[in-house]
Each structure stands twice: as C-alpha cells, then as structure tokens.
Amino acid sequence: MKIGCHVSIRSGFAGAARAAWEMGASSFQYFPKNPRSLAVKAFDHRDAAACKQFCEKNGIVSIAHTPYPTNLSVDDPDLYQATVRSVINDLEIANACGSIGLVVHxxxxxxxxxxxxxxxxxxxxxxxxxxxxxxxxxLLLIENNAGQGNSMGMTIEELVQIRQLLAQPERVGYCLDTCHAFASGMWNGTDWQPVARKARELGFLKHVKAIHLNDSMHPTGSRRDRHANIGKGHIPEAAFQEVFETPEFRELPCVLETPHPAGESHQKEIAWVKERFIANTKASL
Structure with a gap:
C-alpha cells in the first residue's frame, strides 16, 4: 500500500509532492485551494503539471480533498450553484496535478x-x-461519514445505492475513512471480516480508490469525528492489520489525517505504520 499523509500546498502543488516524498510518503492528499472557501481558484497550470511529473517520476499517488464547506445535499439555490462550481474547480485542479480523484464527504x-x-x-x-x-x-471519491450532526452516509448500503442511482456511476469511487467507519458503528474494530465480506458482496470494495488512515479518539458507535494517531486511539492495532490485509486495498493510497505537533511532519508516523503493518502484511501474503 502507498502510505502517506495530508500535505499543505503553501509551497505550491509541486512543493506538496516534494514534501511528501521527503518524509518517505508514497501518497499524499491536499486541499486544491483555501479549505474554508468555495470560491473558484485560478491556479498555476505549470505548477500543477510539475506536481504531476514529479509524482509520476517518483511513483507517488495523490488525491485532492474538497474544502470544509462543501456539502452535496444543500437546497439553497445560490449555495447549490456555488458548490457545483467549486467542486468542478477542485476536479480541474486535481486532474491537472495528476491526482486519481477528489474526495468529498x-x-x-x-x-x-x-x-x-x-x-x-x-x-x-x-x-x-x-x-x-x-x-x-x-474521479469523484465519496467519503463515508462518522455520523456527527447527521446520520447520512454512515452505512455501506447508502454509499453503494447512491452510486448506483447516479447517471454516470463509473466516474465515482469511494474513499474509506477508518475513523468514520469506526465512529459510525459500520465497523466495531473486531468484525472487519464480516464487514469486508458484506462490502465485497455489495460491490463496495472494488470501487474504493483511497483510504483515510485514522484512529479514533472515541469508542465505536460514538458518532464523533475526532481522529487519533494510529495505535493511540480506540481502534485495536489488530483491526488495522486486518484492513491492511484486505486484497482490494493492496495498491491503494492510504493517507494519514492524524494530529502532529506544530512544526513537525508525519514522517515518524509514516515510518512506524510501514514497519508495524506493511512489513507484517507482506510476510502474510
């Protein structure tokens, strides 16, 4: 699996790719623009092309993430149109950077x-x-919800059915967030095999294109979206090992969205995840 983390674009898109590579990541996620705004961004296409070239040269996979205000279920006409324009803008940036898709909740x-x-x-x-x-x-990559504030998007059945009802389902995949799956109760940390079996039967697993690798600060079923560092939260390490050993996930970008001290990167956590889980996964295959 391609282990990485969320990276700032303060040094540009190509700068984000280089920062990911320097910390030992083989994947990364970024916000295409201001994460607190739906405003359309005029971006530097040369910078985006340099990002794509750097990733291709170094075997790095990237994904983009929509800004925080993005909500696919709004009914206010002005906000609806602003959201459509914003997501299309994000897709344009993601495509120019060579990213496989854009994550949206x-x-x-x-x-x-x-x-x-x-x-x-x-x-x-x-x-x-x-x-x-x-x-x-x-691709547009729909992410499962933790259930904080709203019960939509918490189950495999919802995720699958929404995709099936779209006019162009082949252009939509999924981003599976481990903290959200745990917090929502979709997965309780001891039942990954039956969860994966159901997800496989419903056609969910084959369309997962990226993973958000997060532990949870709160117990399963809490519906509280608070990420913890891997091995420091309520999700057992053995549960993460089962996720890593899922055949459909072997080549996917697996991105940390976990806390880290100001001024530091995810470098140590990336190395620890690779040593603790990836080595064990290879040995078991």
Whole structure:
C-alpha cells in the first residue's frame, strides 16, 4: 500500500509532492485551494503539471480533498450553484496535478424539508450536475461519514445505492475513512471480516480508490469525528492489520489525517505504520 499523509500546498502543488516524498510518503492528499472557501481558484497550470511529473517520476499517488464547506445535499439555490462550481474547480485542479480523484464527504442535509429521502435526492441531483459538466479523468471519491450532526452516509448500503442511482456511476469511487467507519458503528474494530465480506458482496470494495488512515479518539458507535494517531486511539492495532490485509486495498493510497505537533511532519508516523503493518502484511501474503 502507498502510505502517506495530508500535505499543505503553501509551497505550491509541486512543493506538496516534494514534501511528501521527503518524509518517505508514497501518497499524499491536499486541499486544491483555501479549505474554508468555495470560491473558484485560478491556479498555476505549470505548477500543477510539475506536481504531476514529479509524482509520476517518483511513483507517488495523490488525491485532492474538497474544502470544509462543501456539502452535496444543500437546497439553497445560490449555495447549490456555488458548490457545483467549486467542486468542478477542485476536479480541474486535481486532474491537472495528476491526482486519481477528489474526495468529498457524503452529503448532509440540514434543511427544513421533512421528506427523509430529500437529502439523498439533492445529493444525486448535485453529483449528476457536477459530472454532467466535468470531462476530465479525475474521479469523484465519496467519503463515508462518522455520523456527527447527521446520520447520512454512515452505512455501506447508502454509499453503494447512491452510486448506483447516479447517471454516470463509473466516474465515482469511494474513499474509506477508518475513523468514520469506526465512529459510525459500520465497523466495531473486531468484525472487519464480516464487514469486508458484506462490502465485497455489495460491490463496495472494488470501487474504493483511497483510504483515510485514522484512529479514533472515541469508542465505536460514538458518532464523533475526532481522529487519533494510529495505535493511540480506540481502534485495536489488530483491526488495522486486518484492513491492511484486505486484497482490494493492496495498491491503494492510504493517507494519514492524524494530529502532529506544530512544526513537525508525519514522517515518524509514516515510518512506524510501514514497519508495524506493511512489513507484517507482506510476510502474510
């Protein structure tokens, strides 16, 4: 697996790729623009091309992540259009950087319509609108939710059905967040084999294109989205080992979104994960 972490683009896209490589990462994630804004960004195409070239030369896989305000289930007309424009802009940047896809959280409807399916309908409508205007190769990667503030996107069944109902499902994959899966109760840390078996039968696993590798500060089923360093939270190390040994995940980018002290990088945690889990995984295959 390609172990990496989230990297800042303060030194540009190519700078982010170099920073990932220097800390021993073989994958990385980045925000294409200001993570707190939906404003469309005019980006440096030469910088993006240099990022793509550097990654190809050094065997690095990258993924992009939409800004925090992105919500696929909004109903306000102005916010809806702003979100569509923003996600398309993010996809353009991700594609130019050579990233395999753009991670976006499963929608969370917080409006006043009482129809329990309305949020899902809005999400399908928005994703169809986005992909209807997007012609590049970068995929849209839907991430499972932890359940904090809203119960949408917490189950494998929801993730699979949303994709199946889209006009162009082949252009959508998944990003599996281990903390979110644990916090939502999708996975309790002792039952990965039956969870993986169900996910395989439903067609979920084969469309997972990236993993967010995070421990959880809170117990399973807490629905609290608080990441912990691997081995420092409530998810047992043996549970992570099972995830690493999943055949469908062997070549995927596996990105840490865990805390680290100010001024330091994820270099030590990347090395520890490789030593603790990847070596054991290779030995078992």
């Amino acid at each position: 499963f929608g969370q409807y917080k409006g006043k319509v009482e129809d329990p399916l309305f949020g899902y309908k809005q999400m399908i409508r928005m994703v169809n609108d986005i992909l209807g205007q997007w012609t590049g190769a970068a």
